[in-house]
Amino acid sequence: xxxxxxxxxxxGLVLTVPALADTAPQQVTELxxxxxxxxxxGRCIVCHSLEYIPANAPxxxxxxxxxxxxxxxxxxxxxxxxxxxxxxLDYLAAHYAxxx
Amino acid sequence: xxxxREVLLGGAAGWLGAAAPAFADAEPLTQLPGKRPLIQxxxxxxxxxxxxxxxxxxxxxxxxFFVRYHLAVIPWxxxxxxxxxxxxDSATHPLRLSLHDLQxxxxxVSLAAVNQCSGNRRGLFTPRVPGVQWQNGAMGNALxxxxxxxxxxxxxxIRPDAVEVVVQGADSAVLPSTPKFVKSLxxxxxxxxxxxxxxxxxxxxxxxxxxxxxxxxxPGWTGTYWMKHLTDIQLVPKPFxxxxxxxxxxxxxxxxxxxxxxxxxxxDTTPITEILVNSLxxxxxxxxxxxxxQKALLRGxxxxxxxxxxxxxxxxxxxxxxxxATLGRDLGRYAWRDxxxxxxxxxxxxxxxxxxxxxxNGAQQPQKLTFxxxxxxxNVVQTVSVEIV
Numbered sequence: 001x002x003x004x005x006x007x008x009x010x011x012g013l014v015l016t017v018p019a020l021a022d023t024a025p026q027q028v029t030e031l032x033x034x035x036x037x038x039x040x041x042g043r044c045i046v047c048h049s050l051e052y053i054p055a056n057a058p059x060x061x062x063x064x065x066x067x068x069x070x071x072x073x074x075x076x077x078x079x080x081x082x083x084x085x086x087x088x089l090d091y092l093a094a095h096y097a098x099x100x
Numbered sequence: 101x102x103x104x105r106e107v108l109l110g111g112a113a114g115w116l117g118a119a120a121p122a123f124a125d126a127e128p129l130t131q132l133p134g135k136r137p138l139i140q141x142x143x144x145x146x147x148x149x150x151x152x153x154x155x156x157x158x159x160x161x162x163x164x165f166f167v168r169y170h171l172a173v174i175p176w177x178x179x180x181x182x183x184x185x186x187x188x189d190s191a192t193h194p195l196r197l198s199l200h201d202l203q204x205x206x207x208x209v210s211l212a213a214v215n216q217c218s219g220n221r222r223g224l225f226t227p228r229v230p231g232v233q234w235q236n237g238a239m240g241n242a243l244x245x246x247x248x249x250x251x252x253x254x255x256x257x258i259r260p261d262a263v264e265v266v267v268q269g270a271d272s273a274v275l276p277s278t279p280k281f282v283k284s285l286x287x288x289x290x291x292x293x294x295x296x297x298x299x300x301x302x303x304x305x306x307x308x309x310x311x312x313x314x315x316x317x318x319p320g321w322t323g324t325y326w327m328k329h330l331t332d333i334q335l336v337p338k339p340f341x342x343x344x345x346x347x348x349x350x351x352x353x354x355x356x357x358x359x360x361x362x363x364x365x366x367x368d369t370t371p372i373t374e375i376l377v378n379s380l381x382x383x384x385x386x387x388x389x390x391x392x393x394q395k396a397l398l399r400g401x402x403x404x405x406x407x408x409x410x411x412x413x414x415x416x417x418x419x420x421x422x423x424x425a426t427l428g429r430d431l432g433r434y435a436w437r438d439x440x441x442x443x444x445x446x447x448x449x450x451x452x453x454x455x456x457x458x459x460x461n462g463a464q465q466p467q468k469l470t471f472x473x474x475x476x477x478x479n480v481v482q483t484v485s486v487e488i489v
Contacts, residue, residue: 028143047172047274049144052232059228068230075343077277099228 029054036091043080043088047072053096061100062093127151134307136163141232145169146309150237155401156382158431158438159212159302160240167309168217168238168323170281170344171273177329179305179313184297188266188334192257199299199313206247206255209296212435213319214241214403215326218349218372222475229475236380241403241436244317246298250291253335258287261337263363265290267316270329279343283325284336285318286361294319294406294434297330319434320406321359322372322476324349339363345371351472357463358405374405377465378479379412379439379457389489396443398425398484402457403436412439415454419467419481422456445488454483 029050031037044050060068069085069092072078080088129137130148138148148167150160179199187194197205216239223233232238253265264284272280289295296317299306306312311328318325324344339345350369358374365371379402390396402409408430413422428438443453456465469480 047278049142051140051142055141055233056230059230064230075279075347076273077275079275079277 032095034091034095036087036094039084040088040091043078043084044072047076047078053092057096058098060092061097062089064099065089065092065097132167132309134163135167135309138164138167139235139237141234145172145174147232147234148309149234150240152236152382152385155237155240155380156399158429158435159242162242162301162304162307162310165215165240165242165301165307165310166217166238168232169271169328171271171278173274174271175329176308177270177313182313182331184314184330184333186252186256186333188262188336190259190262190335190337191253192259193255195252195256197252202247202252202297202299202314206251208245209248210243210245210300211294211296211317211319212241212243212432213294213317214239214375214434214436215317215323216375216403218322218324218476219474221478224478225469225471225475227471229473231475238323241401241431242301243303244296244298245300245303246296246314246317248293249295249297249316249333250293252297252333253290256333256335258335259337262287262335263338264336264340266332266334266336266340267325267327267330268332269311269315269327270331281327281344282340282342283327284340284342284345284364285325286363287335289318289321289359320374320404322349322375324372348474349476350474351476355470355472356477372476375403376477376479377404377407377409377457377459377463378402379455379465379482381453381455381482381484384443384453384484384486386484386486388486390443390445390486392445392448392488394445396445397440398443398453398455399438399440400455401436402427402439404457404459404461404463406434407459407461407463408433409437409457410460411458412437413456413458414441415456416444416451418452419454425455448488450485450487452483452485454481456481 066089073080127139130140131137141147141149146167146169150164150166154164183196185196219231220234220238222231223235266284268282297314298317299314314330316327345364349372351372353370361371361373381400383399402412412425414425415422425439425441458464465479465481467481
């Protein structure tokens with residue numbers, strides 16, 4: 001494991017898992033525990049890995065997450081119901097909203 | 101003790117909010133098959149950035165060239181059975197071409213060109229904007245070889261009513277409800293003799309992660325038009341209205357210089373087109389300590405939309421005086437240009453260096469960022485702070 005990966009792992013940022021043979025391990029993001037975690041992971045990971053969420057947190061607040069969830073549903077066709085969207089929004093706003 | 105949330109947010113902000121060079125060693129590196137370790141911005145769809153330390157070569161090696169995808173289903177295309185269709189309502193003689201047809205049926209052309217993602221440096225934006233949080237390495241320079249798109253379109257017969265050329269590739273979305281990544285070019289840009297269908301990169305077959313077996317090369321325009329794994333090319337008589345033209349890769353109308361894409365422009369927004377004049381400092385690194393009295397060299401790259409770099413200047417007094425750097429070999433007007441300048445290390449103390457490039461068309465890097473919500477076109481003058489010790 002590289003120094004950077006070790007530091008990140010110590011911080012609880014990433015979990016390294018074996019990827020394809022002869023390649024460096026994939027960096028897998030774990031999202032924060034809390035209500036809505038499983039639903040958020042389950043819906044988002046259909047189309048993309050989870051780094052996008054913590055990586056974008058500094059640019060996001062509740063309003064920005066609402067717009068993003070709406071874009072994923074309406075523009076990208078993500079199968080998320082209204083009730084699920086509300087739970088996902090609460091989860092993301094609670095854990096990944098770094099913008100004032 | 102920090103909560104998990106604070107650690108997560110602090111970690112993200114620490115990586116992405118600071119100047120790239122000082123934090124370069126803190127980036128998570130991952131190795132895709134056929135690539136050396138790259139900065140993982142996202143694993144799926146794969147978005148991998150070239151580390152700053154790998155951008156020094158005149159031609160960025162294929163195995164460290166950045167990787168950018170929008171959608172997660174990426175087939176390993178079989179070179180022998182691969183075909184590209186060339187047709188559309190404004191083509192008179194639709195074609196279906198194999199790689200052999202391309203390689204043997206048309207004049208072969210090679211050119212050096214920078215491929216820069218539209219969102220390169222988005223992660224350096226203030227205030228922060230959503231999207232892949234690229235720093236400086238969503239770009240590279242390569243020697244691309246292939247055939248002119250113009251020659252292929254002419255073989256397919258261009259009707260006088262053609263206005264755009266619509267291109268798509270073999271990669272696709274997980275869900276059928278997600279818009280396929282499809283882009284269009286103005287007809288005149290498609291017919292420009294620099295626009296290529298490339299099947300080689302730096303003298304080797306195009307790598308899988310960079311668009312094998314053939315991709316579009318649109319020198320001077322940002323990477324969004326450089327369709328990978330090309331499968332379909334259509335001459336069309338009206339503006340293409342897909343998501344990736346109408347709702348993505350757009351700028352406020354009139355906010356930036358560069359070619360206009362008139363058939364896709366409206367009063368509010370317009371497609372991103374040409375790369376803006378820009379430069380990148382590769383050495384010294386942010387925070388580096390340079391021994392007093394010893395030789396030290398400032399070096400980096402400068403590039404633009406193909407007008408060509410006229411000059412690169414360096415200031416060490418917050419922009420009051422500028423000295424010209426020495427330019428390296430000219431690899432072609434669409435390539436980047438090396439520059440270097442010996443640093444004065446006679447006096448101890450802090451030193452902040454600023455670099456600005458000027459294009460032959462008169463354009464110069466600005467001091468201030470023109471904010472836009474998608475985080476494109478960050479070509480502000482970069483600085484690097486060092487200490488002479």
